[in-house]
Structure formats: C-alpha cells, structure tokens
Amino acid sequence: MKCATIAIIGRPSAGKSTLLNTICEMKVSITASTPQTTRNAIRGIYTDPRGQLIFTDTPGYHLSDKTMNKRLQDTAIRSLEECDVVLYIIDAKRSAGEEEKAITDLLAKIKTPIVSCINKSDILTNGEHEEAKAFLAEQLPTSPVITASAKLDEGVDDILIELFKLAPEGELLYPADAYTDQPVEFRVSEIIREKAINLVTEEIPHAIYVTVEEIEYKEETNTIWVRAAIIVERDSQKGIVVGKGGANIKKIRERSTPEIRDIFPGKKLQLDLRVKAQDKWRNNSIVLDKILR
Ligand SMILES: Nc1nc2c(ncn2[C@@H]2O[C@H](COP(=O)(O)OP(=O)(O)OP(=O)(O)O)[C@@H](O)[C@H]2O)c(=O)[nH]1
Ligand SMILES: [Mg+2]
Structure with missing residues (x-):
C-alpha cells in the first residue's frame, strides 16, 4: 500500500x-x-x-x-x-x-x-x-x-x-472515504466566498473575505441556521457586492445554498448573509491570522 x-x-x-x-x-x-x-x-x-x-x-x-x-x-x-x-x-x-x-x-x-x-x-x-x-x-x-x-x-x-x-510505502492516514479535513465553518465560508468573487471583477475579489458568525441547529424545524458576513474594504464595494436592489446578494445566497446543504445532508438550511466594510483588512494582522491560519 x-x-x-x-x-x-x-x-x-x-x-x-x-x-x-x-x-x-x-x-x-x-x-x-x-x-x-x-x-x-x-x-x-x-x-x-x-x-x-x-x-x-x-x-x-x-x-x-x-x-x-x-x-x-x-x-x-x-x-x-x-x-x-x-x-x-x-x-x-x-x-x-x-x-x-x-x-x-x-x-x-x-x-x-x-x-x-x-x-x-x-x-x-x-x-x-x-x-x-x-x-x-x-x-x-x-x-x-x-x-x-x-x-x-x-x-x-x-x-x-x-x-x-x-509515493512511499505506507498505511492510509485517513479513512478510505475521506476527501477533506476542513472544518465545517471554513467550508461554508469558502463556498460563500466563491459565489461572491465570481460575481464581481477587478480588485473586488481580492478585497473580499467571509466570516461565518454562527452555525446553529434547530431541532424542532430540522433546520441549520448559518449567519455569515461578506467583508469588503470600502463602503463603495459593499454596494457592488449587494447589487442593484439586492440582486447580487440574492444570487450569492441562491448559489451557496445547495452546496452548503450538501454539507448537512437531510437538514433544511437558512442562510443569513450580510455585507460589511472593514477598512484595509488586508494589512490587518489580526484578520490575516484569522483567515489565513
Ligand atoms: N480551459 C481550461 N480552464 C481551466 C482548466 N483548469 C482550470 N481552468 C480554469 O482556470 C481558472 C483558474 O482555476 P483555479 O483552479 O481556480 O486555479 P488555481 O491555480 O487554483 O488559482 P489560485 O487559487 O488563484 O492560485 C478557472 O476559471 C478554471 O475554470 C483546464 O484544464 N482547462
Ligand atoms: Mg486555487
């Protein structure tokens, strides 16, 4: 092996x-x-x-x-x-x-x-x-x-x-059906980031990061609640990510939902997305430590 x-x-x-x-x-x-x-x-x-x-x-x-x-x-x-x-x-x-x-x-x-x-x-x-x-x-x-x-x-x-x-000889390090070891919060934030960056151009994809603020399971409705924020660098970029009449943020939610749902089979999903601005986060070592791990 x-x-x-x-x-x-x-x-x-x-x-x-x-x-x-x-x-x-x-x-x-x-x-x-x-x-x-x-x-x-x-x-x-x-x-x-x-x-x-x-x-x-x-x-x-x-x-x-x-x-x-x-x-x-x-x-x-x-x-x-x-x-x-x-x-x-x-x-x-x-x-x-x-x-x-x-x-x-x-x-x-x-x-x-x-x-x-x-x-x-x-x-x-x-x-x-x-x-x-x-x-x-x-x-x-x-x-x-x-x-x-x-x-x-x-x-x-x-x-x-x-x-x-x-490859050297060796025993399997992960179960045969494993395909990744990423924590759930990270996978969710990456799915949302992918949908967001694919809707914007020029410098904006680089100015985006996503933070998952909460993932909560409500047993009575069998629903996973995800609260996440899409962070940009300037207020003007917020408008672009949200889109005219909220059109872009709606697309981000619609495109993210089935992929996030795949992570929680058999459960309903409520995805709450916000867009916020955080000045110069790409030079902020606290943010970078958090998202670049
Ligand atoms: N035509 C074609 N496009 C490809 C192929 N592989 C990747 N692409 C496209 O190239 C672009 C970049 O692909 P990624 O897989 O994100 O590239 P990457 O090397 O991971 O990029 P970074 O994460 O930015 O370093 C996407 O638009 C892909 O669809 C290929 O074999 N053929
Ligand atoms: Mg890549």
Whole structure:
C-alpha cells in the first residue's frame, strides 16, 4: 500500500484547485477565473486500491511585496517543505515569465521528487504546448511531464500513475472515504466566498473575505441556521457586492445554498448573509491570522 503527501504548486489561476476537485471528485477547494482565489493550504484526499494521496492545494505563487501576498507565498513554500512529492502545475496559456522561473528555481533547489503538469490542454495551441515543454525540459529536466485538462478530466489518470510511482510505502492516514479535513465553518465560508468573487471583477475579489458568525441547529424545524458576513474594504464595494436592489446578494445566497446543504445532508438550511466594510483588512494582522491560519 502506498501513502504520500503531495503539494500542488503553481502560479495563480494555473488550475491547481480545479485539478484537486477533479481528482477528489468533490468541490474541495473553490475556484474562480480571477487569480489568487486559494488563500489556505487546503487538504484533499484521494484513495484507491493503490493507496492514498493526500494533496495540499496552495495559494498561487505570486511575486508581490503586499503583506497578504507574502503570507500566501509563505503558505505555498511551507507546503513544499512538508510533502513527499510536489505536483507542479503550469498554465501554458501564459508565457513562462519571471514568476514561473521563480517557482522552478525554488523547485530545482529541493530534493523532493516533482511531477510537472502542463494544464489546460483543451485550449492550448501546439506552439504554447511546445513552449511549455521546452521550458520544463530546461528548468526541471528530471521531472516527468504530463499534459492534462483539469477541467475536462483528461490526462488526470496519468498524473495519478506518476504520483503513485513516486509515493512511499505506507498505511492510509485517513479513512478510505475521506476527501477533506476542513472544518465545517471554513467550508461554508469558502463556498460563500466563491459565489461572491465570481460575481464581481477587478480588485473586488481580492478585497473580499467571509466570516461565518454562527452555525446553529434547530431541532424542532430540522433546520441549520448559518449567519455569515461578506467583508469588503470600502463602503463603495459593499454596494457592488449587494447589487442593484439586492440582486447580487440574492444570487450569492441562491448559489451557496445547495452546496452548503450538501454539507448537512437531510437538514433544511437558512442562510443569513450580510455585507460589511472593514477598512484595509488586508494589512490587518489580526484578520490575516484569522483567515489565513
Ligand atoms: N480551459 C481550461 N480552464 C481551466 C482548466 N483548469 C482550470 N481552468 C480554469 O482556470 C481558472 C483558474 O482555476 P483555479 O483552479 O481556480 O486555479 P488555481 O491555480 O487554483 O488559482 P489560485 O487559487 O488563484 O492560485 C478557472 O476559471 C478554471 O475554470 C483546464 O484544464 N482547462
Ligand atoms: Mg486555487
């Protein structure tokens, strides 16, 4: 039996979280077209007769001096240090610039085995594919390279084959049916954040965090009450998240409800959402300590 911890690393929007969800056949980690969606080291667990792979999805590796971005980068680097195998995802739709090179420089220095994945094969041109292959051959010549589409589940089995080849022998660390170890409050807040950031643009997705204030079960009505707040940085952003006549907040509630309900099978759900502003929270270490854990 094999058992390995795998850190998924790559630039923002490379498709790391999408791949994790495809592998686990579950929404383990939220995704969005805007970069820097993932903010925590998120565990997703895959088990089959070969053994168990315990993945850690990480925040996209982004070069920046901003407080929050540095913390996100630290989370990614820490996950690298703690894993048996690194799964490096490269989005070949974008040319490998300074940021991609910073990642491969980091990976070239560590002794942990690496599997590289050229993602988004469904939309790549031949030229883009060749460019990515050449980049990987030069930067990480000994790592196997798989081309895949995380979105369409193509090439994903080949990634698992390579990962199991490199996985050490070991007993399962989680029950065979486990797919994540995230606390319920965190999963609920992430679902709401995903729905919110997918409705807004530009800087606003980055200015949002969600805090779950209360989850209460009322036995007499078999209902779970969730009270959560969507926090933005400025009053003007509050209006955008709420939308005209409350249209956006209604969509966020409608889209979040079925996914949150899945966490509490057989129970009714009441979701109470508010939108609040908290000035410059991205520089506030108390908030960052709370949400970046
Ligand atoms: N066409 C296509 N799009 C993909 C694929 N994988 C991911 N995407 C899209 O790329 C965008 C980013 O995906 P995520 O999975 O959130 O990327 P990520 O690497 O986790 O991003 P961060 O958390 O910001 O670092 C989303 O719009 C996905 O739907 C793929 O294989 N093909
Ligand atoms: Mg992500």
